[in-house]
Amino acid sequence: MMEVFLSLAWVLASVLFISSLRGLSNQETARRGNSYGIVGMCVAVAAVIFGEKVSSQHLPVLIPAMVVGAALGTTLAKRVAMTAMPELVAILHSFVGLAAVLVGWAAYLDVDQSAGSHALLYGEIWTDVFIGSLTFTGSIVAFLKLRGTLSGRPLLLPARHLLNVLSVLACVVLSLSFIWQTGLDRTLALAVMTGIAGLLGLHLVAAIGGADMPVVVSMLNSYSGWTASAAGFMLENDLLIITGALVGSSGAILSYIMCRAMNRSIWSVIFGGFGGEAPAPSSTASAPVGEVLATTIEELANELMSAKKVIIVPGYGMAVARAQHAVRQLADLLRERGATARFAIHPVAGRLPGHMNVLLAEASVPYDVVLEMDEINDDFPSTDVVLVIGANDIVNPSAQTDPASPIAGMPVLEVWKARRVVVLKRSRASGYAGVDNPLFYHEATRMLFADARDGMEKLVAKLK
Amino acid sequence: MRVSIPREFLPGERRVAATPESVKKLISMGFEVCVERSAGDGASLPDRLYEEVGATLVADPWSGADVVLKVRPPSELPDGRHEADLVPEGATLIAFLWPARNTELVERLRARNVTALAMDQIPRISRAQKMDALSSMANIAGYRSIIEAAHHFGSFFCGQMTAAGKVAPARVLVIGAGVAGLSALGTAKGLGAVVRAFDTRSAVRDQVKSMGAEFIEVEIKEEGEAAGGYAREMSPAFIEAEMALFRKQAREVDIVVTTALIPGKPAPKLWLRDMVESMRPGSVVVDLAAESGGNCEVTVPDQVIVHHGVTVLGRTDLTSRLATTASQLYANNLVHLITDMGGGKLAVNLDDEVVRGAIVTHKGAVLWPPPKVAKPAEAPKPAEKPAEKPVEAAPRAKHGAHGAAPAGGDSVSTVTWVAIAVLAAAWGVMRFGTGALGLEADPSVRMFAERLTVFVLSCFVGWQVVWSVTPALHTPLMSVTNAISGIILLGGMLHLHGATMGLAGWLGVVAVLFATINIAGGFLVTRRMLAMFRK
Numbered sequence: 001m002m003e004v005f006l007s008l009a010w011v012l013a014s015v016l017f018i019s020s021l022r023g024l025s026n027q028e029t030a031r032r033g034n035s036y037g038i039v040g041m042c043v044a045v046a047a048v049i050f051g052e053k054v055s056s057q058h059l060p061v062l063i064p065a066m067v068v069g070a071a072l073g074t075t076l077a078k079r080v081a082m083t084a085m086p087e088l089v090a091i092l093h094s095f096v097g098l099a100a101v102l103v104g105w106a107a108y109l110d111v112d113q114s115a116g117s118h119a120l121l122y123g124e125i126w127t128d129v130f131i132g133s134l135t136f137t138g139s140i141v142a143f144l145k146l147r148g149t150l151s152g153r154p155l156l157l158p159a160r161h162l163l164n165v166l167s168v169l170a171c172v173v174l175s176l177s178f179i180w181q182t183g184l185d186r187t188l189a190l191a192v193m194t195g196i197a198g199l200l201g202l203h204l205v206a207a208i209g210g211a212d213m214p215v216v217v218s219m220l221n222s223y224s225g226w227t228a229s230a231a232g233f234m235l236e237n238d239l240l241i242i243t244g245a246l247v248g249s250s251g252a253i254l255s256y257i258m259c260r261a262m263n264r265s266i267w268s269v270i271f272g273g274f275g276g277e278a279p280a281p282s283s284t285a286s287a288p289v290g291e292v293l294a295t296t297i298e299e300l301a302n303e304l305m306s307a308k309k310v311i312i313v314p315g316y317g318m319a320v321a322r323a324q325h326a327v328r329q330l331a332d333l334l335r336e337r338g339a340t341a342r343f344a345i346h347p348v349a350g351r352l353p354g355h356m357n358v359l360l361a362e363a364s365v366p367y368d369v370v371l372e373m374d375e376i377n378d379d380f381p382s383t384d385v386v387l388v389i390g391a392n393d394i395v396n397p398s399a400q401t402d403p404a405s406p407i408a409g410m411p412v413l414e415v416w417k418a419r420r421v422v423v424l425k426r427s428r429a430s431g432y433a434g435v436d437n438p439l440f441y442h443e444a445t446r447m448l449f450a451d452a453r454d455g456m457e458k459l460v461a462k463l464k
Numbered sequence: 465m466r467v468s469i470p471r472e473f474l475p476g477e478r479r480v481a482a483t484p485e486s487v488k489k490l491i492s493m494g495f496e497v498c499v500e501r502s503a504g505d506g507a508s509l510p511d512r513l514y515e516e517v518g519a520t521l522v523a524d525p526w527s528g529a530d531v532v533l534k535v536r537p538p539s540e541l542p543d544g545r546h547e548a549d550l551v552p553e554g555a556t557l558i559a560f561l562w563p564a565r566n567t568e569l570v571e572r573l574r575a576r577n578v579t580a581l582a583m584d585q586i587p588r589i590s591r592a593q594k595m596d597a598l599s600s601m602a603n604i605a606g607y608r609s610i611i612e613a614a615h616h617f618g619s620f621f622c623g624q625m626t627a628a629g630k631v632a633p634a635r636v637l638v639i640g641a642g643v644a645g646l647s648a649l650g651t652a653k654g655l656g657a658v659v660r661a662f663d664t665r666s667a668v669r670d671q672v673k674s675m676g677a678e679f680i681e682v683e684i685k686e687e688g689e690a691a692g693g694y695a696r697e698m699s700p701a702f703i704e705a706e707m708a709l710f711r712k713q714a715r716e717v718d719i720v721v722t723t724a725l726i727p728g729k730p731a732p733k734l735w736l737r738d739m740v741e742s743m744r745p746g747s748v749v750v751d752l753a754a755e756s757g758g759n760c761e762v763t764v765p766d767q768v769i770v771h772h773g774v775t776v777l778g779r780t781d782l783t784s785r786l787a788t789t790a791s792q793l794y795a796n797n798l799v800h801l802i803t804d805m806g807g808g809k810l811a812v813n814l815d816d817e818v819v820r821g822a823i824v825t826h827k828g829a830v831l832w833p834p835p836k837v838a839k840p841a842e843a844p845k846p847a848e849k850p851a852e853k854p855v856e857a858a859p860r861a862k863h864g865a866h867g868a869a870p871a872g873g874d875s876v877s878t879v880t881w882v883a884i885a886v887l888a889a890a891w892g893v894m895r896f897g898t899g900a901l902g903l904e905a906d907p908s909v910r911m912f913a914e915r916l917t918v919f920v921l922s923c924f925v926g927w928q929v930v931w932s933v934t935p936a937l938h939t940p941l942m943s944v945t946n947a948i949s950g951i952i953l954l955g956g957m958l959h960l961h962g963a964t965m966g967l968a969g970w971l972g973v974v975a976v977l978f979a980t981i982n983i984a985g986g987f988l989v990t991r992r993m994l995a996m997f998r999k
Binding site: 020021030049065078093105107110228233245251254352354367381 | 589918919933934953965967987
């Protein structure tokens, strides 16, 4: 009877989780979706506790652990600044990875040695621990890089691909001895493999540049799902399998979208070491011609006063300078004057998929004026002023015109088709891709060299 | 090259196609400019001003001209000659031509091998704004319509509190908030009136509001914007609602300015006889559409009539009533067009969108109307010439198109194939490999296969569901999936069975601790983020 009850609970929780993701298909239903997820989780936990899967004498240990965890999680969620979302997501991934490793080890220690060969079970444990360990260390490196504790520069060891291949091979060899008990002791084999997988995770993410973090975070999101699935196989629990698969495919899709938006191959992300190749020397034909014309806040204010259609393109620079509130004020002022002020979001703007949307939402920008690249790219030719705030590669025309450019083929916002483009930047440095940006030399472009927040606030004051 | 400016001879037409200022610019481009004697008189631009800037005053502006600049379409002169026949063969004529109305004129021009450009056909694109003579004339007409109305209206526009008593402000209704309408409502507002505006195009609402006027609407939702930002004809249900709204307004307003025009059609009748009759005596209707038949039922073109005490102005010469400024703006529009066409080295480039739109006849052929461009946004982009196309762009773009659609075809089939491959591999291992791997007779093998099925199906469901997530919510998606991947806590809890707490149990408890951080943190931060998204 209890098994039937549990199965029902698993189905209910799975359906709730699927509805939760489904709810995110638009802003109106998203909040309800989140609630579905919470209910699903409660159902699952309650089912385990009341389904006699946990001995009651262990509850005094279990409940405090959950309370402490919930308290920590709540604090994290309340404290985090929206600009720090990427870090939070990364560190949460590492917790899933760590939990998976621990669960894998627990399962290993719990194996009933007396009955059967357990080869399958050992195989599942091995998979779970391998992905879990990799996710754990990889996410920690991603977290440190996003926080800026580690440099965003890729760590490029000599023969790094060989190192990766050797680590994977070592893990496979160890798996043979682990599953079929040949040679090495099982416990030792699992411990060594956990260590190697951890190092592999470190190395894979360390080799990826700071600007490519959106892809890495999505990949780790995916891994954390697969590891939950592997745990489900190991523990013969369908709910874990289903949930893990949902999360895994969600992360995979996000990675795919990110890769496409950056014109990277998904394989180079999985195997690491991209985003840091020395920029190929630009062919002479594409060397930017013309000169960079600077503008002032006053000129920009005058230009905006007479503009009817304005598009604002925010980039990571806006997030770093926390300029989103000033930017929202600017947009409000423009709308009060009867101009249309909209936002154009490139899929990889920021350090996390959808990061810019969250920042603008935080600053109370209505989401219906925040448009995706595909929705707005055709509108640039009829736009009076485009304001690019702290973005570079995502508005680089050489992605379309220069096949030799490292970002060739990457879809970009076609801002240079507007009548006037004003680029707000701290300095003339090139973007993460290390490519010079011909946009800055374009005849319609003016540069405003300032800190994003400072500049925006001055501009708003001027317009008032 | 010689540019000639004939005098506009039609009665009531006081504008001229060149001002001393524009003549100066034309001369600096390298043209020789001839102006017919007293051409600028109507616009208060006496001949000597033209002479001072270097124009030649002539009696016959037509012979020897390479470019003729006019305001009105060529028509029959009082002496019986037709202006179209006076344009030298092969010369260029730039004027308002209204080719849809004046087919006979177009034929004459074609027969004379004239290159004729119609100022009324300049396409409405950003680049051509400086040549958009219709807009500059509409602006003037709109301004003048209020001035005319004020002239016939027996009261102040602005409300006043005087020692002798209170005067209410005039209430002005502007129908059609195009260039003329906006100009009219701005002028009325400037005089202190209470202004309302109506338009079928909801896009102009913000423009109306920005001028400080009230935007009135009907209940029915219907979009009245057609290509190029012009209005289109509406459905009967909409018109009915519109009429009801107007009848209500008619009893309230003092001044009505109608500016509704639909390109190539007679002006729609919007202000009907009964509406005029229900207006307060002394009220004024200014019909800016009088030339195309009028928006008001009682309008008589070119006349001022009084119907049931309401003055109805059917003036068609509003721009001529501001002849100096109208001439100045029109002449500037012409200069901009000529500059765009190469200035002193004037040439017709049919690839130029503006020229292609405006040209009516060229080299003995009628080129009007221009071929339809499917959508301005899809106009050929120079950046996408094949030679410059990045090598890798094409296949990726294909993926891109699919990615945008939820669960796009390509992606789905890829997933399906992967799923089939995984299941087939699993089956293969179990069918042929079990013996070798020592898995024979293990009941867990069958269970594994079942779980694999669940797994593959879940991946498929996940793939379908996640493609439908809007990109704006990708960050919440990550944090919510983060939270639900905390389901791994079940893994920890499932080790807490049995009487004693072994090492496995303790590992499980630690796993639960970390997974709970994830669950609580993930869900809460998602909730926090989603609460910020508002319309």
